Amino acid sequence: MDEPDTAAILPGEEDAPPACGPRQPPYSCPVVTVEPVLFLSVFSVALQAPLSTQYLWERVSEDLGFNSSRRAECGNSSLPADPLQQEVETLTAHWNLYISLGGFSVGLLVVPLLGSWSDLAGRRRILILPNLGMALQAVVYLVVMYLKLPVGYFLLGRLLSGLSGDFTAILAGCFAYVADISDKRSLTFRVAVLEASLGLSGMLASIIGGQWRRAQGYINPFWLVLATNVASALYAYLFVRESVVPDPSAKLLTSRHHKAVWHLYSTGGSSCEGDRRFHRCKLWLYTLCFFLVVTVHCGARELYVLYELSSPLCWGSDLIGYGSAAQHLAYLSSLLGLKLMQYCLDDSWVALVGLASNITGLVVFSVADTTNLMFTGYGLCFLFMAATPVLRSKLSKLVDPSEQGALFASIACVENLCFLVGSGIFNSLYPATLHFMKGFPFLFAAIILLFPAGIIGTVRCLEQRRDQSDSTGS
Structure with missing residues (x-):
């Protein structure tokens, strides 16, 4: 039996003006x-x-x-490993x-x-x-x-x-x-x-x-x-x-909230109109794309420093710092690139450009044996973060405003799962493939990204075909 919610209303909520945003256009x-x-x-x-x-x-x-003092020279990595x-x-x-x-x-x-x-x-x-x-x-x-x-x-x-x-x-x-x-x-x-x-x-x-x-x-x-x-x-x-009008009677400890998440993915959400099956499929397919993209991001990120520390790159802490800075600066370049591309491209094609940037960078990483080539890979990844905001946005547009919390809670859990799966797969794959291709995990990551690219492109083409048939029929 559900217990009543005892959480107090935050100061200002009881007499606050209506929430801002699309639900309350005057504000x-x-x-x-x-x-x-x-x-x-x-x-x-x-x-x-x-x-x-x-x-x-x-x-x-x-x-x-x-x-725990560590050996400073890269060449010492050929010495026998210390069991302790x-x-x-x-x-x-x-x-x-x-x-x-x-x-x-x-x-x-x-x-x-x-x-x-x-x-x-x-x-x-x-x-x-x-x-x-x-x-x-x-x-x-x-x-x-x-x-x-x-x-x-x-x-x-x-x-x-x-x-x-x-x-x-x-x-x-x-x-x-x-x-x-x-x-x-x-x-x-x-x-x-x-x-x-x-x-x-x-x-x-x-x-x-x-x-x-x-x-x-x-x-x-x-x-x-x-x-x-x-x-x-x-x-x-x-x-x-506050962005929604709080309901003082809303209960926290109730099974309703988990059922709301299940309802979202089993039916396609309350806002589902027209072809419900296609709507639900898009929800699942975009979630799968998000899972694959973020898993690659999380898994590959854990290998960059290890790859750079060891032979043949043998980077020191200064170069590793520059590499990390280049990787994080790609968040800004992706934001700027996304804004510019939105003037002439649909969001789906923006995501595909971002995935293409990520794939080419990963392919270069897989064969990088010099500092210049490694930084070339970082440069090619300058749009690698353009895909995930598009996927979040597309998922958000598929559900009702009253289901945004349930949706993004589900996506956040998927993101957490991505970290565990990506870390497990890529940290296991790296030592297993050292004997034939040190950069194989990066090549494997690039291959994985071809699947979300194919899904996003296919769904967008189907949407355009449906729009054309609807306009012709009308």
Whole structure:
């Protein structure tokens, strides 16, 4: 039996003006809305992730008595592997896996619940609650570091964050909010702006985190993680105007929200008109395309540094930094390219151009044996992020405004799954193919991207054929 929702209405909601956006045309929304929330949340995650892995490495090394100072010269990689170092790597990888799986498994249940609930109760809560949960995770991590507690307590912090929805819920809430306040013409670009903020924030956090850890260790950067999460929650609380009219009677702990997600994909959503079967197929096909594209992005991203560190490239930290900067700058060039291409191309063809850019870059990576060739690959990938905002936008346009939260919660869960699948596949494929082609995982990634390119192109051609037949029939 469902319990009544006891969540209080946020200050200003009880007498707030109607929500802004297409549902309330008399009111206009500011240019900047949830972008700072996403920027700060991504900064927190990007700052925390590599630092927690390095802290796990040092703690495991300390427990096993391994001297974790690394060999500086690339040529030393031909020396026999240290069994103790392999044990440290294995244990660190296992702890990372347990922590990731713990957060993912809890989030898989919680995020669809929160996303669908936000369609009724409002978006602000799904932006505030996960940030508070991530702040609580940072507190647990700080306690572990101060008191030198067993690293297993990291899993406790991750589970607490997962129960609040974690970063996945923030991602769902931000994209649903933008879908609420945007018309069909501007939606793709506003989604692309959010995606660009992901890259810029990640680049800034990576630069700050690495330098700060070398200078002052781990504790002070984690205080910044905590402060960033609190700042994100406060910004959402104080400055983000609600995009839907909250229903005070909306219940959180009810099976209705999971059923809403099931209804969305089983029937094609409430807005489905005309050929329901074709509408539902497009929903599934675009979700599959999104899964394949993001899986490739996540999987390939984890191999770049490993590929660059080893022979024949043997890059140092400076070149690796430049490569990472080039990769993150592609978020900006993709945003600019998407905006320019929208003046003369349909969104589907914009996505195909972005996929073509990604595919050519990956093919160059697969054979890159010089620094110039590697940076050529980065240059060819200058539009590689143009496809994902188009896919998010197309999925959003397929569903009713009252289902945006459920949709983007589902997409956020798919994105989380992409990280696990991509990491597992590409990290397994890389050592398995070293003996015949070191860059084969990049070539494999390029081949995978041919499938979403084919699907998007085919669906667009079918839509054009249907439009032509409808106009002829009328």
